[in-house]
Amino acid sequence: MTSMTAARSPLSPADRPPLGLRERKKIKTREAIRAATYALIGEQGYDATTIEQIAERAEVSPSTVFRYFPTKEDIVLTDEYDPLMLEELRARPADEAWMDSVRYVMHRAMDMMTREDPEVVRTRAHLSAQVPAVRARMIESMSETGRLLRRAIAERSGLPADSLEVRVSAMSLVGGLMEANMCWAENGFRDDLRDLVDRALDVLEHGLPTENR
Amino acid sequence: MTSMTAARSPLSPADRPPLGLRERKKIKTREAIRAATYALIGEQGYDATTIEQIAERAEVSPSTVFRYFPTKEDIVLTDEYDPLMLEELRARPADEAWMDSVRYVMHRAMDMMTREDPEVVRTRAHLSAQVPAVRARMIESMSETGRLLRRAIAERSGLPADSLEVRVSAMSLVGGLMEANMCWAENGFRDDLRDLVDRALDVLEHGLPTENR
DNA sequence: CATGAAATGAGAGTAGCTCTCAAAATAGGG
DNA sequence: CCCTATTTTGAGAGCTACTCTCATTTCATG
Numbered sequence: 225m226t227s228m229t230a231a232r233s234p235l236s237p238a239d240r241p242p243l244g245l246r247e248r249k250k251i252k253t254r255e256a257i258r259a260a261t262y263a264l265i266g267e268q269g270y271d272a273t274t275i276e277q278i279a280e281r282a283e284v285s286p287s288t289v290f291r292y293f294p295t296k297e298d299i300v301l302t303d304e305y306d307p308l309m310l311e312e313l314r315a316r317p318a319d320e321a322w323m324d325s326v327r328y329v330m331h332r333a334m335d336m337m338t339r340e341d342p343e344v345v346r347t348r349a350h351l352s353a354q355v356p357a358v359r360a361r362m363i364e365s366m367s368e369t370g371r372l373l374r375r376a377i378a379e380r381s382g383l384p385a386d387s388l389e390v391r392v393s394a395m396s397l398v399g400g401l402m403e404a405n406m407c408w409a410e411n412g413f414r415d416d417l418r419d420l421v422d423r424a425l426d427v428l429e430h431g432l433p434t435e436n437r
Numbered sequence: 438m439t440s441m442t443a444a445r446s447p448l449s450p451a452d453r454p455p456l457g458l459r460e461r462k463k464i465k466t467r468e469a470i471r472a473a474t475y476a477l478i479g480e481q482g483y484d485a486t487t488i489e490q491i492a493e494r495a496e497v498s499p500s501t502v503f504r505y506f507p508t509k510e511d512i513v514l515t516d517e518y519d520p521l522m523l524e525e526l527r528a529r530p531a532d533e534a535w536m537d538s539v540r541y542v543m544h545r546a547m548d549m550m551t552r553e554d555p556e557v558v559r560t561r562a563h564l565s566a567q568v569p570a571v572r573a574r575m576i577e578s579m580s581e582t583g584r585l586l587r588r589a590i591a592e593r594s595g596l597p598a599d600s601l602e603v604r605v606s607a608m609s610l611v612g613g614l615m616e617a618n619m620c621w622a623e624n625g626f627r628d629d630l631r632d633l634v635d636r637a638l639d640v641l642e643h644g645l646p647t648e649n650r
Numbered sequence: 651c652a653t654g655a656a657a658t659g660a661g662a663g664t665a666g667c668t669c670t671c672a673a674a675a676t677a678g679g680g
Numbered sequence: 681c682c683c684t685a686t687t688t689t690g691a692g693a694g695c696t697a698c699t700c701t702c703a704t705t706t707c708a709t710g
Contacts, residue, residue: 396609
């Protein structure tokens with residue numbers, strides 16, 4: 225019901241067998257909290273849902289909720305995709321055009337996500353579009369993603385990872401993708417997310433269409 | 438000591454003379470709160486500064502502080518530049534290249550800001566770079582700015598203001614400028630902000646330098 | 651099974667923020 | 681100058697996210 229399971233397939237070494245009872249319980253608790261949160265938000269909305277209610281339904285104490293997630297927004301937003309996507313990006317052939325690499329990885333990621341838990345992806349997008357606090361946290365986490373992206377861009381371009389040029393490039397990429405996501409949610413998920421992402425990448429690559437850029 | 442005075446010069450109609458005692462007091466209170474906040478943060482840091490302390494030093498009640506500013510972060514971040522810049526942007530000749538318009542307006546804005554209260558501009562940038570809560574709120578407000586920007590971009594490009602293309606374009610512009618600001622603060626204000634902004638705009642316009650984009 | 655380590659729960663405490671209501675300040679007209 | 685309507689303010693209660701501490705429970709390991 226969450227994304228953890230999906231995170232396994234592509235590029236993860238071997239760390240599955242030795243998984244003690246403790247670790248398994250921790251994962252279960254994490255999932256329980258997330259599931260309880262999504263359920264309650266579905267019933268009452270985000271703001272009306274308190275940590276106490278979440279704790280109650282997940283059958284843990286409020287303290288435990290905060291031990292697993294630093295903020296309420298993080299319960300909704302946390303996923304494990306970003307590092308994986310980064311790995312995949314950096315694993316692409318160095319002579320591939322940058323935007324092609326991005327496109328490729330984004331397509332794979334979206335396939336994976338819609339195959340695993342499309343419901344969660346939508347809820348998340350919906351909350352990001354509607355609830356200011358969630359949106360803020362989401363933007364913040366995207367800018368963290370942008371920071372990770374710098375390494376990949378730096379490797380491709382030969383520029384230093386902390387140069388302004390690389391930073392701007394990373395940030396505009398991340399911002400563009402976020403905008404695609406927002407658009408998707410705001411229009412009630414009517415469009416195909418893949419198309420939106422493609423169009424966003426086109427704008428980043430070539431500027432606005434039918435314009436002298 | 439704040440930015441209000443600066444906002445007067447360029448494109449404001451006539452609304453100065455009829456300014457009752459009530460309005461004047463409100464402005465004074467607003468400034469007092471902001472001044473108190475900046476002072477206290479300078480002495481103790483952001484997190485250690487509570488609304489109560491701010492209220493005390495500004496000689497108002499805590500309630501009043503919240504009446505003037507919705508959040509603590511807003512006390513630090515709120516300014517009145519954005520709408521002005523938007524006006525100026527839309528007032529540029531329609532046949533000017535888009536990026537040139539942006540460059541022009543940004544230069545004017547930066548001149549204005551560094552002429553008026555360079556101290557506040559720096560403190561704000563510094564806090565945005567250091568304090569997560571402030572940064573989050575700042576990003577959020579930049580994305581509001583991005584929303585305003587859409588109108589201008591739509592007028593120039595002929596595309597609908599709510600199209601994905603325009604949104605991506607607006608967001609990446611705003612993100613790039615923010616990155617320039619961050620860079621500036623993180624490097625201890627050693628660089629010239631104008632150069633950084635120019636370089637950011639260059640990346641947005643032409644892609645990464647010496648690269649097949 | 652005993653011992654050490656880790657996870658949990660309970661509880662108190664802080665601070666940002668909201669809401670309500672009564673008191674004080676101001677505007678405008680007689 | 682005063683009276684009244686409106687606005688602004690202050691006081692205070694209340695909610696909730698979040699932090700910290702400490703005792704208790706639960707798992708790991710020899």
